[in-house]
Amino acid sequence: MSRTAPERISDREQAIGDMTEQLSAEVSQLTARLAELDAERADLAVARKVILSLGDDEPTGDRMPGLRDNPIYQHILTALIDAAAPQRCRDLCRTLATGTEPTHISGMRNKLKRLTSAGLVVETEPGLFAIPTPRTAV
Numbered sequence: 001m002s003r004t005a006p007e008r009i010s011d012r013e014q015a016i017g018d019m020t021e022q023l024s025a026e027v028s029q030l031t032a033r034l035a036e037l038d039a040e041r042a043d044l045a046v047a048r049k050v051i052l053s054l055g056d057d058e059p060t061g062d063r064m065p066g067l068r069d070n071p072i073y074q075h076i077l078t079a080l081i082d083a084a085a086p087q088r089c090r091d092l093c094r095t096l097a098t099g100t101e102p103t104h105i106s107g108m109r110n111k112l113k114r115l116t117s118a119g120l121v122v123e124t125e126p127g128l129f130a131i132p133t134p135r136t137a138v
Contacts, residue, residue: 046078053081053131054120067118076111077131080121086128 003011067073079095080087089108093100098108112129115121122132 043074043078046081047074049081050077050120050131053133067114067120073111073115073120076108076115077120080129080131083130086124086130088127089129092129 075096076092079092083091083095087095089105089112090100092112093104093108098104112121112123116123116129119132121129124130
Protein backbone atom coordinates (compact mmCIF):
# COMPACT_ATOMS: atom_id res chain seq x y z
CA MET A 1 0.00 0.00 0.00
CA SER A 2 1.41 3.37 -0.94
CA ARG A 3 1.79 6.16 1.53
CA THR A 4 -0.18 9.35 1.23
CA ALA A 5 1.47 12.67 0.50
CA PRO A 6 1.06 13.96 4.09
CA GLU A 7 2.65 10.74 5.41
CA ARG A 8 5.60 11.08 3.02
CA ILE A 9 6.02 14.72 4.06
CA SER A 10 5.95 13.66 7.70
CA ASP A 11 8.57 10.96 7.03
CA ARG A 12 10.80 13.48 5.25
CA GLU A 13 10.40 15.98 8.10
CA GLN A 14 11.47 13.29 10.56
CA ALA A 15 14.52 12.38 8.44
CA ILE A 16 15.51 16.04 8.13
CA GLY A 17 15.10 16.50 11.88
CA ASP A 18 17.38 13.52 12.54
CA MET A 19 20.02 14.84 10.12
CA THR A 20 19.78 18.30 11.70
CA GLU A 21 20.45 16.87 15.16
CA GLN A 22 23.41 14.87 13.87
CA LEU A 23 24.90 17.86 12.05
CA SER A 24 24.39 20.10 15.09
CA ALA A 25 26.35 17.62 17.22
CA GLU A 26 29.15 17.57 14.63
CA VAL A 27 29.21 21.38 14.52
CA SER A 28 29.52 21.48 18.32
CA GLN A 29 32.46 19.07 18.20
CA LEU A 30 34.15 21.04 15.43
CA THR A 31 33.59 24.31 17.29
CA ALA A 32 35.23 22.88 20.42
CA ARG A 33 38.19 21.60 18.38
CA LEU A 34 38.53 24.98 16.68
CA ALA A 35 38.62 26.71 20.07
CA GLU A 36 41.39 24.34 21.21
CA LEU A 37 43.43 25.04 18.09
CA ASP A 38 42.93 28.81 18.46
CA ALA A 39 44.16 28.62 22.06
CA GLU A 40 47.20 26.62 21.00
CA ARG A 41 47.95 29.14 18.24
CA ALA A 42 47.75 31.97 20.79
CA ASP A 43 50.16 30.10 23.09
CA LEU A 44 52.59 29.65 20.20
CA ALA A 45 52.38 33.36 19.39
CA VAL A 46 53.25 34.18 23.00
CA ALA A 47 56.14 31.71 22.93
CA ARG A 48 57.45 33.29 19.73
CA LYS A 49 57.13 36.75 21.29
CA VAL A 50 59.15 35.67 24.35
CA ILE A 51 61.84 34.02 22.26
CA LEU A 52 62.16 37.03 19.96
CA SER A 53 62.30 39.40 22.91
CA LEU A 54 65.33 37.51 24.20
CA GLY A 55 67.36 38.47 21.14
CA ASP A 56 69.89 36.51 19.12
CA ASP A 57 72.75 36.96 21.57
CA GLU A 58 71.70 34.08 23.83
CA PRO A 59 74.53 31.89 25.06
CA THR A 60 74.58 28.53 23.33
CA GLY A 61 74.66 26.62 26.61
CA ASP A 62 71.36 26.91 28.45
CA ARG A 63 72.05 27.88 32.06
CA MET A 64 68.90 26.12 33.23
CA PRO A 65 67.90 23.44 30.73
CA GLY A 66 64.20 22.67 30.53
CA LEU A 67 63.13 25.84 32.32
CA ARG A 68 61.47 27.31 29.23
CA ASP A 69 59.72 24.03 28.45
CA ASN A 70 58.06 23.81 31.86
CA PRO A 71 54.38 24.87 31.52
CA ILE A 72 54.41 26.60 34.92
CA TYR A 73 57.26 28.86 33.85
CA GLN A 74 55.60 29.42 30.47
CA HIS A 75 52.47 30.69 32.24
CA ILE A 76 54.57 33.04 34.38
CA LEU A 77 56.39 34.38 31.30
CA THR A 78 53.08 34.84 29.47
CA ALA A 79 51.61 36.77 32.42
CA LEU A 80 54.68 39.02 32.53
CA ILE A 81 54.50 39.65 28.78
CA ASP A 82 50.81 40.57 29.05
CA ALA A 83 51.40 42.88 32.02
CA ALA A 84 51.72 46.58 31.31
CA ALA A 85 54.24 47.10 34.10
CA PRO A 86 56.61 45.06 36.29
CA GLN A 87 54.72 42.72 38.62
CA ARG A 88 55.04 41.73 42.25
CA CYS A 89 54.87 38.07 43.29
CA ARG A 90 51.45 38.55 44.91
CA ASP A 91 50.06 40.14 41.73
CA LEU A 92 51.33 37.24 39.61
CA CYS A 93 49.80 34.77 42.06
CA ARG A 94 46.44 36.52 41.63
CA THR A 95 46.80 36.69 37.84
CA LEU A 96 47.66 33.00 37.59
CA ALA A 97 45.10 32.02 40.28
CA THR A 98 47.67 30.05 42.27
CA GLY A 99 46.54 31.42 45.63
CA THR A 100 47.88 34.29 47.71
CA GLU A 101 48.94 32.42 50.84
CA PRO A 102 52.53 33.07 51.98
CA THR A 103 53.62 29.65 50.69
CA HIS A 104 52.24 30.45 47.23
CA ILE A 105 53.93 33.85 47.16
CA SER A 106 57.22 32.34 48.33
CA GLY A 107 57.01 29.65 45.64
CA MET A 108 56.32 32.30 43.00
CA ARG A 109 59.28 34.35 44.23
CA ASN A 110 61.54 31.28 43.93
CA LYS A 111 60.33 30.63 40.38
CA LEU A 112 60.86 34.28 39.41
CA LYS A 113 64.37 34.21 40.88
CA ARG A 114 65.13 31.09 38.78
CA LEU A 115 63.82 32.87 35.68
CA THR A 116 65.96 35.88 36.62
CA SER A 117 69.04 33.67 36.97
CA ALA A 118 68.31 32.21 33.54
CA GLY A 119 68.08 35.71 32.06
CA LEU A 120 64.44 35.31 31.05
CA VAL A 121 63.15 37.84 33.60
CA VAL A 122 64.65 40.95 35.18
CA GLU A 123 64.06 42.34 38.64
CA THR A 124 63.57 46.03 37.86
CA GLU A 125 63.39 46.94 41.56
CA PRO A 126 63.48 44.69 44.60
CA GLY A 127 60.35 42.54 44.32
CA LEU A 128 59.27 43.82 40.88
CA PHE A 129 59.72 41.44 37.95
CA ALA A 130 59.37 42.00 34.20
CA ILE A 131 60.40 40.60 30.84
CA PRO A 132 63.72 42.16 29.77
CA THR A 133 63.44 44.71 27.00
CA PRO A 134 65.30 43.78 23.81
CA ARG A 135 68.72 45.36 23.56
CA THR A 136 69.26 47.75 20.72
CA ALA A 137 72.56 48.09 18.90
CA VAL A 138 74.26 51.43 19.47
